[in-house]
Amino acid sequence: MRPIWAAPSDFIMSDREQLRDYVFGExxxxxxxxxxxxxxxxxxxxxxxxxLMQLLVFVEEKMRITLPDHEVTPERVETIDSIxxxxxxxx
Amino acid sequence: MRFHIGATVDGGLSFFDLWTHNCLTMxxxxxxxxxxxxxxxxxxxxxxxxxxxxxxxxQTITYHDLLDRSLRLAAALTEAGAAPGAFVAFSFxxxxxxxxxxxxxxxxxxxxxxLDPTWPVxxxxxxxxxxxxxxWTGTVAPPTELGKTSAIFATTTTNETxxxxxxxxxxxxxxxxxxxxxxxxxxxxLFTSGSTGIPKGVQITSRSLLHFAKWGVETFGLTSEDxxxxxxxxxxxxxxxxxxxxxxxGACMCPIAEQLRMFPYxxxxxxxxxxxxxxxxxxxxxxxxxxxxxxxxxxxxxxxxILFAGxxxxxxxxxxxxxxxxxxxxxxxxxxTETNVCTWHRVTARDLEDDGPLxxxxxxxxxxxxxxxxxxxxxDVDTNExxxxxxxxxxxxxxxxxxxxxxxxxxxAAPDGDGFAYRTGDRCRxxxxxxxxxxxxxxxMIKARxxxxxxxxxxxxxxxxxxxKEVAVIAVADETFGxxxxxxxxFDTNAAIDQNDRQTSLIQFARQRLPSYMVPDLWEIWxxxxxxxxxxxxxxxxxxxxxxxxxxxx
Numbered sequence: 001m002r003p004i005w006a007a008p009s010d011f012i013m014s015d016r017e018q019l020r021d022y023v024f025g026e027x028x029x030x031x032x033x034x035x036x037x038x039x040x041x042x043x044x045x046x047x048x049x050x051x052l053m054q055l056l057v058f059v060e061e062k063m064r065i066t067l068p069d070h071e072v073t074p075e076r077v078e079t080i081d082s083i084x085x086x087x088x089x090x091x
Numbered sequence: 092m093r094f095h096i097g098a099t100v101d102g103g104l105s106f107f108d109l110w111t112h113n114c115l116t117m118x119x120x121x122x123x124x125x126x127x128x129x130x131x132x133x134x135x136x137x138x139x140x141x142x143x144x145x146x147x148x149x150q151t152i153t154y155h156d157l158l159d160r161s162l163r164l165a166a167a168l169t170e171a172g173a174a175p176g177a178f179v180a181f182s183f184x185x186x187x188x189x190x191x192x193x194x195x196x197x198x199x200x201x202x203x204x205x206l207d208p209t210w211p212v213x214x215x216x217x218x219x220x221x222x223x224x225x226x227w228t229g230t231v232a233p234p235t236e237l238g239k240t241s242a243i244f245a246t247t248t249t250n251e252t253x254x255x256x257x258x259x260x261x262x263x264x265x266x267x268x269x270x271x272x273x274x275x276x277x278x279x280x281l282f283t284s285g286s287t288g289i290p291k292g293v294q295i296t297s298r299s300l301l302h303f304a305k306w307g308v309e310t311f312g313l314t315s316e317d318x319x320x321x322x323x324x325x326x327x328x329x330x331x332x333x334x335x336x337x338x339x340x341g342a343c344m345c346p347i348a349e350q351l352r353m354f355p356y357x358x359x360x361x362x363x364x365x366x367x368x369x370x371x372x373x374x375x376x377x378x379x380x381x382x383x384x385x386x387x388x389x390x391x392x393x394x395x396x397i398l399f400a401g402x403x404x405x406x407x408x409x410x411x412x413x414x415x416x417x418x419x420x421x422x423x424x425x426x427x428t429e430t431n432v433c434t435w436h437r438v439t440a441r442d443l444e445d446d447g448p449l450x451x452x453x454x455x456x457x458x459x460x461x462x463x464x465x466x467x468x469x470x471d472v473d474t475n476e477x478x479x480x481x482x483x484x485x486x487x488x489x490x491x492x493x494x495x496x497x498x499x500x501x502x503x504a505a506p507d508g509d510g511f512a513y514r515t516g517d518r519c520r521x522x523x524x525x526x527x528x529x530x531x532x533x534x535x536m537i538k539a540r541x542x543x544x545x546x547x548x549x550x551x552x553x554x555x556x557x558x559x560k561e562v563a564v565i566a567v568a569d570e571t572f573g574x575x576x577x578x579x580x581x582f583d584t585n586a587a588i589d590q591n592d593r594q595t596s597l598i599q600f601a602r603q604r605l606p607s608y609m610v611p612d613l614w615e616i617w618x619x620x621x622x623x624x625x626x627x628x629x630x631x632x633x634x635x636x637x638x639x640x641x642x643x644x645x
């Protein structure tokens with residue numbers, strides 16, 4: 001017997017879709033109806049130090065983007081919009 | 092080293108076995124029991140009145156100002172009913188007001204009850220049921236769901252019933268009346284995870300805080316030139332070092348803003364800019380700093396001491412810290428909330444070289460440690476044998492709030508016959524040099540990011556969620572964070588709800604009931620949980636998944 005639920009496997013998605021999927025599917029799980037807009041503060045939805053580090057690891061490993069440590073600021077990680085903008089600046 | 096003759100206690104009821112054991116004691120610190128923690132502030136203001144007491148967000152107050160503000164707030168609190176035996180809610184983000192309120196409450200003789208502002212209101216309610224506070228102090232007013240309190244003091248306010256700290260400074264005269272707290276007065280109550288599902292309130296005496304502060308100042312040579320970071324939240328006993336040892340030394344308290352904890356590079360910049368000399372945190376906070384803070388980019392040459400506690404320090408991380416901060420001495424402090432710090436170990440060059448786990452060291456001043464056999468049939472524990480660590484000393488709690496049964500279970504007659512000793516639940520051994528080594532927990536308690544977490548409390552919370560059939564919570568080892576929390580759940584089969592929706596609503600449910608550090612990081616839905624032959628949840632199978640996959644195939 002294995003767990004009958006697992007995170008959806010990766011397929012071709014935009015950065016934004018992939019990020020939303022990870023953030024609200026796994027990192028800060030919210031049902032579809034409760035997912036906030038892309039400009040909502042993730043800090044209000046439970047983003048903390050552990051989850052932020054997991055998010056950075058996800059972006060670096062799964063999305064294959066290197067994010068310099070000194071760029072990790074509240075402004076860049078606060079919303080889906082700001083994270084997407086940050087990722088795009090390194091594409 | 093002294094040798095004591097004593098007896099272990101069977102089930103906390105009767106002495107059953109005479110045995111001898113060595114206890115380390117270094118009688119150099121004598122804490123005057125009549126002294127209050129407020130006396131520390133009076134002395135600091137006398138000796139270092141013009142020096143900075145707290146520095147936060149570009150604001151600094153001197154010891155003279157801190158004393159004055161605390162006395163004015165104490166006058167308002169006393170009028171509102173704060174007195175020895177009363178509880179006052181203390182719900183602050185890091186701020187100067189928090190320190191003012193902490194000392195003001197101490198001055199009134201009341202007990203402060205730290206409530207992390209991020210906790211769900213359900214937890215505030217559970218704590219209020221145990222520690223019935225009627226006065227609220229905090230960064231903001233209490234949530235309305237908490238019900239009425241007779242007085243509210245807050246930094247910011249949106250209604251007229253709340254008094255702001257700023258207004259009190261203008262209208263109040265400093266409190267002058269004498270208040271004599273009882274000999275073993277309770278300075279604060281720290282609520283920690285309880286295995287039955289209800290948080291338990293650990294009563295911390297003023298005597299404990301004074302002893303710890305004095306020990307800290309003497310052991311680490313703190314002076315008024317020092318600048319102590321305060322990283323840990325106020326509901327966490329680590330913060331009592333940053334506050335009371337700092338005041339005892341007349342040093343400057345440098346609270347770390349909550350959000351900065353998430354941004355290691357910014358945090359390292361902040362540490363450098365503020366010239367912090369002394370840091371005390373859980374190892375995982377140091378892991379973030381070392382891994383993501385690029386310490387080489389910052390001038391951290393003023394850092395003199397890195398102290399850590401709360402969970403096991405991994406050796407690779409210890410080496411990284413030592414390499415990044417060559418001017419700093421490193422020390423491992425050990426102790427559950429019930430004892431505050433009770434043993435400690437100064438990191439040596441040899442510790443950095445060998446691969447063995449870092450020792451938890453030797454007892455602090457005036458503190459005794461014993462290792463008692465876990466099974467009552469066994470004889471006493473010899474060098475290098477394992478036993479449960481037992482602690483007696485001035486920092487040990489007198490017991491849990493309103494829970495005599497638990498108190499009697501955990502505080503047993505000390506083996507030397509002198510008072511009580513706390514059963515830590517930690518399995519330890521003592522080596523040839525008398526140094527203690529932590530080996531693991533006797534029960535299921537999990538340490539994650541320095542917080543102690545009873546899986547039973549999370550399970551009890553989740554079990555009340557509709558549609559849940561079974562829940563089991565286990566730890567998953569994590570390189571940076573020590574442990575992550577995994578919840579394995581199964582649902583009622585007949586409820587026709589999508590698994591994903593069930594999972595997300597369950598997580599929402601958990602967030603409304605548990606502090607964020609107790610909300611599981613990982614979730615797994617099982618058809619049914621694996622059980623042992625005796626019908627108990629098979630935790631091993633949950634962490635590996637293997638035994639049941641095999642069974643399913645057959």
